[in-house]
Amino acid sequence: MKKLLISSILISLMLFTIPVWSQTTPTEGVSPTVTTPEPTDNLDKEVDKLKEKVAEKVSELAENSDQVTAGVVNSISDSSLTIKSDNREVEVSIDDTLTTYYEVQGASIREIKLDNIAKNDYVFVIGPEINGVITANAVYKDQKYILLTGKITKVNQSDYSIEMVSLDKTSYTLDIQTYTNQRMLNIKSLALEAIGFSKLKEGDALHVVVKSNLKDPKSTRYDASRLLIVPNEYFIQ
């Protein structure tokens, strides 16, 4: 009986380990798929890999050549300028012969010189960013605009201003000037119609364009350049 028990255990252990053996034992009749690589093959593969890496880098640089980085100028020197973009400091490499400078003035763009760019100017730079440094092909001095969306919370008839709360729950005061473009949605025709200050009322949805105050970025009071009102009636009809 003892003999029977020992034999059973031995056979079961052998069967249990067979799958492990089969993984390492080459199958008879099948020619081995892995051959010892020759040194030239290795070299060719390395060259191919290198070629691929070079091609990838070239295409990456080509894609980045039109890359745009915008921000406020922090410092200027003859060979570089630093700009604050999306809460990070970015170094921009400039070159006398390669970099060109422009200023956007309303509907036109005119060429300027580096001397015309000063600290706290808003610029956007076109050029590739390599290892955190932008090589500027062109630097454009422009006006920064802010677009706000929210609801009118108060209309101040006394000083022609309105108060609004934006989608991110920030409160702003907007001064309506004579040049402010004010338009309201006609809820029946969906056309935009010119309106005056008297048509503005609490609860209306509004979309507003203001010029950024670069000297005081935390300011919450602006002159409105453009207003677009969607009356509250649109949503309750």
Added chain:
Amino acid sequence: MNKETVIAIVLGIALGAGIGGYVLFRTGGGDETKIIPVASDNDGKKVVKTAIPQGQQLLEITAPKNKTVVSKNEITISGKAQKNSLIVIQSPVGSEVFKNEKDSFSMEFSLARGENVISVNAYADSSTPQEVILTIYFIDSE
């Protein structure tokens, strides 16, 4: 081969098959390890995004890509939003309002030279819109 040897072989095969089957079943049918990706922002801080409820169509701009540089004074803004949403597009130089009849829209929009910040809003079921801000650069060889 005597009787005891045959019984031992049969018992051994049965036992081996049993253990093998158990191991295989446990490996294949057990609980899978789930890897939950954790996104990080530029500062390396972990960002957890709220799951979007199924069936809720959010505003999505399919074209143009943000921070695109163009050499024409017009661009086609295409996107997806809930059917019958009121779409409001505004920039410092223009405004467009329309209702999207289908669940997608496409609109020609004028650009000014230089940087164009464009807000695209979709009012679906409430007076609070979903908003996407695009920045497009129009630079031509004047």
